[in-house]
Amino acid sequence: METLWSDFINSEWHDWRGSGRSEDRIGQEKWQNYFLNRWHLEAPVPADAEVIRTMREFRDRLHDMSERCARGGGLSHAELEELNAILDLGPVKRRATEEAGELRLGLVPVREDWRQVMAEVAAAFIRTLIDGEAGRIRVCDNPDCRWVFYDDTRNRAKKYCEDKTCGNLMKVRRFRAKKKLEKERGENPESDK
Structure with missing residues (x-):
């Protein structure tokens, strides 16, 4: 499930396939219009x-804070003050x-x-924490992706x-690594049949 705060964080895109390409979309008019329309917010485009x-x-x-929450940590007093400073921007x-x-x-508003808009993003993130949902904040297990998401599954085990996309890619990578290791060890799983 995508949230206001995760959509904002994920404006920094990384190629999940591992090419090393990335794109910072936050300065693009196209992304700004998409984001404002999707979340029913108002701001001048383009942003200065x-x-x-x-x-x-x-x-x-916010990405750093999300990663810490995903690892089971909490926010420091200084981070809460940072969020409060952002909230102050949006009376x-x-x-x-x-x-x-x-x-x-x-x-x-x-x-x-x-x-x-940033104040609304901060408020949505804080609301997630207040509602006791910090344990649902995740960072994709694909090291090339870095996507932050809210795990809305019942068992809270989404990786x-x-x-x-990322799930299938990582499954293929694990399979290939296993086959390569077997080959290096001289193992032949076909000979066991």
């Missing part, structure tokens, strides 16, 4: 160079609405800019961002 630099720094720190106001005859109270 200073905001892009700030978003990259935040993304890298909100309360708004009462009525939907289908039901009264709701929600938070509405005061501004529509990239700093507000790969996508079973059909």
Whole structure:
């Protein structure tokens, strides 16, 4: 399952097939439009160079925090303060609405800019931790991928961002490594038949 915060982190793409290629999409207008539309957020496109630099720094720190959570660790006091500083960039106001005859109270952004977007990303990440879901944060086991994802499986045992891509690739790599090792040892599994 993709979340607001994992989609933001994964704007730094790495070729999961192992070519070594990577792409930083956060500065691309195409990615900015995709991200804002997907998560129903508002900000000017293209983002200016200073905001892009700030978003990259935040993304890298959030990736580090996610990796630590994926290993079972928690956030330090300093990291919480970093997140609070990002939250301060995006003030909100309360708004009462009525939907289908039901009264709701929600938070509405005061501004529509990239700093507000980063605050929403930080809030979504913190909400995951508050809800006790830090144990569902994962980093793909494919070392070439680095994709961060939220494990929504019942047994919380998902290892790969996508079973059909990274999962299959790693299965093939393990099979080939096993066959190579058998060949190096002079083993012939066909002769056992």
